[in-house]
Amino acid sequence: MDDAPQARGPACFDDLGTDPKHVADVYDAWGQAYDEDIRVWGYDAPERATDVLVAIIDDETTEIKKMGTVRGTVLDVACGTGLQAKSLRENGFGPIYGIDISKELVKAAIASGRYNDVQIGDLNNPLPYDDNSFNHAMCIGSLTYVDLTKLPNTFDELCRIVKPNGKVIFTCRSDRNEQCECVASAINKWKLLRKLGPLPYLPKHPAFAGKKVEMFLYAYVVNE
Structure with a gap:
């Protein structure tokens, strides 16, 4: 008999759309069960994303400079409860800032103690940060809820708030990556690495297992 815990999150994400209130309501209701549920579904995107960022930085940095060096400030976009920040902290990044549309997930992120600051915000609007504020930015598992046709869009904003030569890591579902790649390639403020x-993606989620929905992970560098 399988004694694995049953996930309590939304049965399917396909119909959430990009309406910020609807998305926020779903995640607010999900709340504290979020971490356990997505792990039950086999979600490991935060760790994969951090590994890619570490590998890129280490390729650019000499061994002497790497020893004892903090890897830089990161904005965790759509931070949820703080899973991304956990892997970033474990790999020497900081300070770490977060933003998410769900007030309940933001409460959990603050309570985790992994962030220097966390704000509530909608990715369909300009990000509430100054130009060149961060060394790097992560946007993992959230572009499904973003209207990339808006101008400026999330990609424009990430290029604005990340310092020149900073890295932007994001994921996109395989059933939606064509639009994502098209929009990203049209922006002349960064380069694909x-x-x-x-x-x-969520290999044990009942809605996606049969559809073979997977994800792509992208790493861009902001132009100098």
């Missing part, structure tokens, strides 16, 4: 995938 790496594309990984298709990779497992």
